[in-house]
Amino acid sequence: MEVILIQDVLGIGKAGTRVKVKDGFARNYLLLKGLAAQATAANLKDLEQKRKIQSLRDEKLKEQAEGLKAELEKLSLTLPSLAQNETELYGSITNLDIERALNEEGFNIDKNSIVLDEPIKSLGVFEVPVKLHSEISAKIKVWIVKK
Numbered sequence: 071m072e073v074i075l076i077q078d079v080l081g082i083g084k085a086g087t088r089v090k091v092k093d094g095f096a097r098n099y100l101l102l103k104g105l106a107a108q109a110t111a112a113n114l115k116d117l118e119q120k121r122k123i124q125s126l127r128d129e130k131l132k133e134q135a136e137g138l139k140a141e142l143e144k145l146s147l148t149l150p151s152l153a154q155n156e157t158e159l160y161g162s163i164t165n166l167d168i169e170r171a172l173n174e175e176g177f178n179i180d181k182n183s184i185v186l187d188e189p190i191k192s193l194g195v196f197e198v199p200v201k202l203h204s205e206i207s208a209k210i211k212v213w214i215v216k217k
Contacts, residue, residue: 071090072088072109073091073096073106073107073108074088074108074117076104076106077104079100079106086120088117132205135202135203135206139208142177142200143209143210146210147210148213150215150216151216156193158193159192159193162191163189164189164190168181168186168198168210169184185201185207186198192214193215194214195212196211198210198211
């Protein structure tokens with residue numbers, strides 16, 4: 071039986087895809103739990119319409135991310151921190167610290183979008199990537215200075 075997945079189903083497919091499954095699995099599990107709908111002409115037409123709407127939303131989000139990228143790449147953040155000597159910090163600078171600094175500058179960026187492999191533990195200038203969209207990321211310049 072062919073069905074259209076309404077939600078992601080592990081091992082079967084992602085939401086919005088058309089898959090062929092056994093009749094019993096479709097009737098007794100997917101349709102019963104509301105995870106899928108039968109692949110009728112009306113449901114296929116509805117799916118196509120939803121895909122168009124989603125692609126328009128994605129394009130709009132991508133354009134907004136491009137604009138935000140241009141603004142962020144002009145930005146240079148200065149974060150004062152206590153240091154032991156001329157290079158090492160007492161603590162470390164994390165993505166949460168960078169998020170707070172961005173919020174002070176007027177940018178509403180989630181800490182999970184700021185990609186730090188490990189916390190910054192020394193003074194200097196760092197380029198920190200910020201994931202704005204699945205295809206777009208910006209690099210902001212972060213200056214860690216002695217307090």
